[in-house]
Amino acid sequence: MKTFLAAVSAMAVMTGAASAKELNIYNWGNYTNPKLIEKFEAETGIKVTITDYDSNDTALAKVKAGGHGFDVVVPSASFVPIWISEGLLLESRPDQMENFKNMDPVWIDVDWDPGRHYTVPWQWGTTGVVVNTKYYKGDIDTSAIFMDPPEELKGKINVVPEMGDVMGLAIMYYGGQPCTADKEILKKVRDGLVEAKKSWLGMDYGNIEKFAKEDIWAGVNWNGSTFRMRLANETIHYGYPKEGYVVWMDSVGVLKDAKNPEEAKAFQNFLMDPENAALISEFARYANGIVGSEAFMPEDMKTAREIIIPAELKDKGVFIPTCAPETQALYTRIWTDLQK
DSSP, X not given: OHHHHHHHHHHHHHHOOGGGGEEEEEEETTOSXXXXXXXXXXXXXXXXXXXXXXXXXXXXXHHHTSOOOXXXXXXXXXXXXXXXXXXXXXXXXXXXXXXXXXXXXGGTEETTEETOSSEEEEEEEXXXXXXXXXXXXXXXXXXXXXXXXXXXXXXXXXEOSOHHHHHHHHHHHTTOOTTOOOHHHHHHHHHHHHHHHTTOSBOOXXXXXXXXXXXXXXXXXXXXXXXXXXXXXXXXXXXXXXXXXXXXXXXXXXXXXXXXXXXXXXHHHHHTSHHHHHHHHHHHOOBOSBTTXXXXXXXXXXXXXXXXXXXXXXXXXXXXXXXXXXXXXXXXXXXXXXXX
């Protein structure tokens, strides 16, 4: 890996271009380990700038609008085919990079990027519910926590503003499967979400501190983020809805109009090194798709419920596919109603 990175760095020096040693990353907020960036900068001499977003839709809209100045983006699996089909990602060929040998075979021939011609793994995990058990003693392995909130949690619930995850959970709560176009189920989903929202406090991203301080008691959240909440407040726990929960992977792609494509490719290769992948997991508290990274990860990740799915709930996880455009339009209409 160092040979590859050194070559990129040397090439940047030879070009003499001001932008040749820069990298602009567009990623989910509070998701990037500062130590990872420090290490990359030290090894390559490439200066990194990170800009945050709070949802897949936000990131896609921003880049499609143009004039963004980003080189790298980290979309979820269900969105990667959209980025590719709309010509927004460069075919950077991670499968031909030096560190590709470290990628777990499970994550290579994936539906959203077969053979990995565009993206490399960042993190993968689940979307379920989070509950502060100091305030609620009932079953937490259910989407009823936010769809039909218990009295003691009303007014203290936050739902992350990620349409695919929330719609997926709500659809499975009513007995459907993600990407369904069944009008009867979607009516239940729309009416159920709009009614449930009356009991929510908000729909915000990045609430680790608010949960830790007990300003929020429950809601829809991601497993790694919930893990970080629990480390700050031991009464916070993660639930896997028995009606069905979302499984996802976020992957790193290079933008087609990146000003620094070689630096972006160097970053992709860098992320496939086990020690570097472990740095992401150490901070974000999710699993990654790189073999050998486990040796460098915190011991508490090997037993945490947020990472180790209970055996009786393993078959309830569903990987959200890329929905047909017409189905996605239906979901967007429901989501728009929910924002009112």
